[in-house]
Amino acid sequence: MASVKQLLYDTMDDLEKKELKRFKSYLREDGNIKVSVLEKADATDTVDQMLDRFGPENAVKITLDILKKMNQNHLAEQLENKHTKVKKIRCAQTEVRVDLNTETVYLTEDWKLQKVLETHKMNMKKKIEHIFEGNKEDETDLKAVYTELFITEGDMKDVNHEHEILKIDDAFKNKKTQDKPIRCNNIFTELRKNNKKKSVLTKGIAGIGKTVSVHKFILDWTEGEANQDIHCVFLLPFREINLMTNEDFSLHELLLEFYPELKNLEKSKLYEEYKLVFIFDGLDESRLPLNFKSRSLNTIEKKASVDALFTSLVKGTLLPSSLVWVTSRPAAANQIPPRYVGLFTEVRGFTDQQKEEYFRKRITDENLSSKIISHIKTSRSLYIMCHIPVFCWITATVLQDILIENNAENISTTLTEMYIHFLLIQMNMKNQKYDEQEERDCTEHLQLNREMILKLAKLAFEQLKKENIVFYKEDLKACDIDASKDTEFTGMIAELFKREHRLHGAKVFCFVHLSVQEFLAAVHVFICYLNKNMQELQFFFDKPEENITLQELLQNAVNKAMESKRGHLDLFLRFLMGISLKSSQNLLTGLITHTEDTTESIRQTTKYIKQIQNYISDEASVNLFYCLLELKDHSLYEEIQSYLSSDEHTGRNLSSSMCTVLTYVLLMSEKVLDEFNPKRFTSSSSNYERLIPAVRCCRKALLCGCDLTDQSCESLSSALQSLNSVLRELDLSNNDLQDHGVKLLSDGLKSPNSKLEILRFSICNLTAQSCESLSSVLKSSNCVLKELDLSNNDLQDSGVMLLSEGLKSPNCQLEILR
Template sequence: MKSDGSMYKGIDFGQEDKQSHIKIKMFLFNVLFIVTGASPLLVENKKFKEAMQNKFKMVSEGNGDSGNSLDSIFTALLITIQESEGPHEEHVFRSIKQKSAPESLNNTVNLRNIFNFLPEQKRTVLTKGVAGIGKSFTVQKLILDWAEGRENQDMISFSVFLHQLLTESHPVLHELKNSEDLVRARVVVILDGLDESRFELDFKNKQVTSVSEVTSVANLLANLIKGNLLPNAKLWITSRPAAADQIPAEFVNMVTEIRGFSDPQKEEYFRRRFSRDSGLADRIISHIHSSPSLDIMCQIPIFCWISAVLFKEIFEGHEKADIPKTLTEMMGHFLFAQIVRKNRKYYEKTEENKDQLLKTNKDLLLKLGKLAFIHLQKNNLIFYDEDLQDIGLDLKEAIIQSGFCTAVLREEEVFSQNKVFFFVHLTVQEFFAALYVYDCFTNHKTKELSDFLNLKGKNHTLLDLLKLTVEKVLEKKNGHLDFFMRFLLGLMVEDNRRVLKRLLESPDPSQDTEKKILTHLKAIQRTLPPESCISLFQTMVEMRDHKVKDEIEEYLRLPERAKTELTPLHCSALAYMLQVSKNDLELLDLKSFNTTDEGRRRLIPAVRISRKAKLALCKVTEEWVEHLAFGLKFPYLPLRDLDLSNNDLKDSGVKLLCGGLSTHCCRLKILRLSGCLVTGDGCAHLASALESNPSHLEELDLSYNNLGEEGEKKLFKLRDDQQYKLKKINVAHGGNHRMIPGLKKYARELTFDPNTAHNNVTLFEGNRKATWEVQPWHPHDTAMLDQSQQVLCEQGLDGSCYWEIEALQPFRIGLMYKPTGGKGDANDCKLGYNDEFWFLHCSKDGCYVLHDNERISVSSFSSRSSRVGVYLDWPAGTLSFYKASSDSQTRLHTFKTTFNRPVYPAVELQAGSSALLCQLT
C-alpha cells in the first residue's frame, strides 16, 4: 500500500543490489493474513485494526489536504473481469470512452469478494486502472471496511514484507519470532502501485524460496509474483495498464479493471462533495455535461476533484461567473485557484491582486513547468528530491505548492524515507510543460528546447517553433504529448491565457501567428493517421476555431444527410463527435457519407463506437486494417458485425486483422471478407486466430476469393468442431480469376438479347454492340423517336457482377426487372421512370442518375465517347455507376435498395448513339 508514512528505519537488502530499494520510493506492500485455527499472528489483531483505522479513516484528495473521511467521499467504482490482452499503449483519454459502456453484472466483481472469484489453487489477481482512477482508494476502502468490522473478518492486516521486513520494520510484530508462521498462514499480499516502483522485473533471475533469504527487492518481487515465495498466499496487484505488461500472463490467474465514473457516479461524487450546497453541485454537474471533453475526463475521479476545486472558486457566490470555455482556460483557472489557496493557507494572506500573485509565483511556476517538461519527454510521472534540485526548485517551497505539484511526501515505512512527488494527473503535468515551453518560445529561450526540437543555428520565428513542435508531437505514437500540444497552441489564444496574463508574455500581434498556425494544422492533415487528424481538430477547437465543429453539429441535425458533401476535415470532426456521444452507433456505413476516399479514411476511428461497420468497397489499406485490429483488442468495443468486402486486403491484410481477431477481448460475431484477394494462407491466419479465440465468431463470408481446397478444409474443420461458435461459412464463387485487383474480379460477360431490342436498335459483334439506326420504312416518325429505344441483356443477375460499356452520347445505361410484355418501346417501360428501373443518363447537357422519377445530378464525362463501369452487389442491395478507364474507376453514384428478383442490364439509345459491352477477361 502507498503509506501515509511510519518512520521506521530502512532495511539492508544485502550486497546484491544495494540501490534497488532506493527506486521503490512510491511502492509499499500490505499483507493480509487469513488465519484459521490458533496462530501467534492473532495476538496483535486488535492493535492492528486500530492502526488501520487511524491510517485510512481520514484521507485526502488531490492536493494532500486532510480532513475528509474515506466513507464520506468514496464512490464505489465498477470492477470488471477482463482479459489481459487489451491494448495499453494509448493516451488515457483516447481509450477512456471505450470503458463507459454498461457492463453485465455477470462480468463484475464486488470489492469485498475480490478473492472469491479465484478458482481453487489459484493465487493472483491483477487489477488495472489508469492514473487517477481510484486504485489506491479502492485498496484503502477494503482495509478500512475490515478494520471497522464491516467486511472480511477472518483477515488480519499488516504492513510488512516477508520475515526480515516484518520483524525489523513493524514494532507490533516484534514478538513474532518464527518465520514459518508466515508460510503456514493463509496470506493475502496486496501490491498497490506496481507501476510506481520503476523496477524492471526479471522473472528469470535467481530463485528465492525462503522468507528469511536476503536478496534484492526486484528479485523478491519477481519470486513473490511467480509463487516461489509464499506459494499458498493470495496476491492482489494494482497497476496502471502499461506496467502490468511486465508480468507474464502465466503468473496471473484473473485480470480485473477499475472502470471510470458513469454519469450517475459523477453526480453522486459532486453531491457528496457539496452536500451542504445542492445548488452549487447542480451548476457544476450541468457545466460538465455540457462539455464533451470535460465530461469524458471526469470519468476519472481525480478530474472530478479538480473540477470541484475549480468550479467552487468560480461559481460560489458569483451567479454570472465567467466560466472557462476551453480546457486550457480551465487549467489556467485551476492553477490560479491553487495559488490563491496557498497564499491564504500558508502565508495567511488574502491578497486579491491577481497580477501581483502571479508575479510573486512566476519563478516557481516556471520551474515546475520545466520539471514537468523534462520528465514528460521521458514519460516519467514520479520525481525525486534530486530531480527538483536539478532544476533549482526549493524542496520546502515545493511542499507549499502541493496544490498543483502534489507532493506525496509520505516516507515509506520499509524501503526509504526519501520523498517523492507527482502531479495530480498526467494532464496537469502536460499543462505545466506547455506553460514552460510557451514561456521559452515567447521569450526567445530556445536553447532550453534545442534537444527537443533538434534546432539548428539559425534564428526561428514563433511560427517556426510551433510548427516544429507539432511535427515532433505527431511523430509520437498513441497520443503521447497530445494534450501538451493542445495546451501549448491553446495558450496562443489571448482569451485562453487571460487569467495568467501576468505570468505569460503575449506574442507579437503583427506576426499573426495564431491564424497562421491554424492554417498549418488544416494543411498537414492529409498524410496523417485518422487519430492524429482528430487530435489536430481538437487542438483547433482548443484555439477557439469552432467553424468546422459548428458545421458538423448542424449536419447531425439534418433529417437527410446524403446530399451534404463533407470535406476530410469535416470527417475528422464527425469521427470525434461520434466518439464522444453518449450512445453507440447501430450502423456505420462509410459509403453513406458524401465524401472522398480521404474523408472515409478519417472516419475509421468511429468504428470503435459502432455495433455494425460496413467498409465494403472503400479502398481499405493496411493502415486502416492495423487501426481496426488494434480496436478489436478493446474489451469494451461494441462492434459485432464487420464488413470489409471488396477491398484488396490480400493475405497480408488478413494477417494484420487476425492480430485483433485472435485476442479474447474480440467479441466480433460476423466477419465479411468477400472479394478480398484471400488465398489458403489467409485461411491459415484466420484458423489460427479462431483457435486462439473460439468463442465468438459465428459467421464468416469468404466468397469470391481463391481459398483452395486445403484452405477451405481448415475452416470447415473449425465449423464442425463443437468448441467453436463458427457455424456459417460462405466460400462460394471462388477461383483464380477472383485474384484480379479491384472490381474486375467480378467481371461478367454479357450479351444483348435481340428479342428485347427496339426496331431502331441494331446489334453487331455477337450481340455485344448496339447502335441506333433509323429504319427506312419510318425515317421521320417523330413519335417513335420519343419512345424508349432500348435493349436488355440476356443474362439476369443476382450476385456480385461488374461490367463496362463503351458508349457514345446521348445514352442511358442501367438495370431493370424484366418486363412481362414484348419489346421495350412502351413509355411505361422507359428506364428509370418507376421503382423497377435504375439508370445513368449522359448527353451534351450533362449527366444524372434516375430512379422512380427522382433525378440526381452527377459529374459529366469529358468527351462524347464514354466508358461506364457498373457494379451490382445484389445481396447487399447496391448498384454503383463509375467513370471507367483501363486501370481505375471513379464512382459517380450508388443506389441502395432491396432486390427481390434477378435484374437485367439495359441500354437506351438515341439518334447517333451506340453502346459496346467491353470484354474484361
C-alpha cells in the same frame, strides 16, 4: 502425536477409489476448488490442496462435513477424536490465553500473533481512511466521497500498445472484451474462481482510481465488511520500495521497513498458516529491474534484493498460498509475464451515472451540484474527461469557485482555461493560508508566487521529457526548489509521504495529477518562448535554432507528440496550444511579464493541423482535433456536423483520420441520428470499420455490403451493450460475417442494455451453427428482437430445428421471421 496434515492423509487413505472421487466432487462444491485442479489429484494431492487453500483447522472442518454427507460417520468420528486429542495435548503443553471479548481461547503464540494483527489492522486503517486532495490539510474521509468505479475483467493482449491519455471513451476503442464488471472487493473471489495462479494485475491510466480502489479494498477489510477470510494485508507502494534497492532483505525484514509492529513476531506461523495479501501499488513507478528470469526464492528466511522478493511472490515460489495484487498504468503492465497473472482487470473510471454521483457526494449543496453537472454536460469534452476521478475533483474545485465566489455566467469550457483557473485558486488559497494576505486580484496572486510557479513549471517539463511522474529531492534541487520549504503551499505538487527511518528517510513527490504536470510543463515552454530562452526549446528541434517563431514551435511540438507511441505528450500539446491564445495569456498576467499577438501563428498552426489530418494515425487525429478546440477553432467540428446533417453530398470519400474524428464527434456529442449509413462518408472497407462504433448513436444503422467480417461483430456487440445505446434497427446483409460473427454479436443481443428490434442477416454466409447462437438469444429475457431476416443463408433443416427451440421460448418476442 500426528500432525493435522498426517491425520488428513490417513483419513484420505482409508477412502476407496470411488469414495475418494465422490469426496472430491463434494470438495468442488463446498470448497470451490476447480475441476482441473482436482481431476488428477490423488489422496495426498487433495489434502495438500485443502491445506494450501483453507489452512489446517478449516481443512479438518470441511473434511468432517463432507464425510458426514457421504455417510462415512465412522471415519468422521475417528478424525474428530484424533484432532481433539491433538488440540488438547497442545493446550496442555502450552500456556493459553482467553480473549474475554470474543470468548476465544488462544495458544500463547497465537495470542501474540492475534494482538499484532489487530495493531496492524488499526495502523492500516489510519493510513488509508483519508484521501488528500491537493495537500495534506485537505484530507477527506474516503468513505464520504468514495464512488464505486467501473472495473472490468480483461486480458493481457497488447497491454503495452495503448495511448495513455486518449483512453477517453471505450466505445471509440473497439473493445474486445465483453466489459464484465468486477467490484474491487471481489477480485480475489474471481481469481480463485477462474485460476489456480495467485496474482491479480490491475491497469488504468493516471488518476483513474487504482490507488483509491486499493484503499477502499483495505478499508472494507479493516472494518470487517469484506474479505474476512484474509488474515493480513500488506500495502507496498513502489514509490517507497524504490528507496530500498541498494540492500538485501529477507521478506520479514522488508515488511518491517513498512510495518514495524511486526518486529516481535520473528519466525512466525503468520507466514506458514495464515492467508496473506501483498498489494504492490504503482508498477509504472518502479525502478526495479523486474527480472523474472532470475532464480526464484522459496523461503522467507533468505535475504535477497527487493526485486527478487517481488518477482518470487508474483511467480508463486515464495509463500505459494499468499495472494498478490499489482496495479499499473497501461504502458508498464507488460513488465509482468502473462503466465504469472491469474486475473487481469482494468479500472475504467466513472460511468456517466457515477460521475453525477461523485459530484453530488463531493458538493453537498444540491443546487450547486446540479448547476455544475448541467454545465459539464454542455461541454462534452469536459464531461467525457470526467470519467477520470481526479479530473472530477479539479473540475469541481474550479467550478465551485467560479460559481460561488464570482457568480459567473459565462464559464470556461476549454481544458486550458479550467487549469489556469485551478492554478489561480491554489495561489489564492496559499496566500490566504500562509501569507495572511488581504484580498488581492488574480494578477497579484500570480506575481507573489511567480518565482515558485516558474520553478515548478520547469520541474514539470524536465520530468515529463523523461516520462517521470514521481521524483525525489535531487530532482527538485536541480530546479532550485528547496524541498524543506518551497512545496508546502502550492497545492499543485504534493509530498506523498515522509517515512522516518534509520535508513530510509527520503521524501517522494509528484503533482496532484499527471494533467497538472502536463499543464505546468506547457506553461514553462510557452514562457521560455516569450523570453526567447531558445536553449530550453531544443527538445522540439533536431538542430539548434535561433529566433524560433511560435508557429515553428507549435508545429514541431505537434510532430514531437505524434512520435510518441504512448501519447505521453498529447495532453501537454493541447495545453500548449491553449496557453498560446491571447485570452489565456491575459488570464496569466502576473506570471507572464508581457503578452504577444499570436493570431497569425495560430492561424498557420490550425492550417497545418488540418493539412496533416489526412496522413496521421487514429489516435493522433483525435488529439489534434482536441488541439483545434483548445485553439477555439471549431471549423472542423462544424464541418463534421454538416456531414452528419446534410444529405446533399452523399458518397463523400473522407480520409481515414477524418472518419475517426467523425466517429469521435458522434460519440462525444449528445446528437442521435435517425439513420447512419457509412457509405455516405467513405467507400473504403477499413474506414467502414472506423465508423462502426458510431452505431450506438443512431436509431437505424445501414451496414449492408460494407465488407464487414466476423471481427466487426466485436465492435457491434460492444455498441449494443453500451449504457446509452439507442440502436433499434441494424442491417448487416451482404457481409461475410459467418457463424463466428453471429456468435460474437449474440453477447450484445443478450445484454440488458440492447434495444435492438430489427436485425437483418441476409447473404451473410451463415450455417446451422448461427441458428444455435440466435436461438439462445431468443430465449434470453433481455432480448427485444421483433424482426429477424436470415434469408439467403445455408441454414438447412438442422438450423431451422435449432432456431425453433428459441421460437418456442416464452421470452421470444419475435413477430417477423424471414
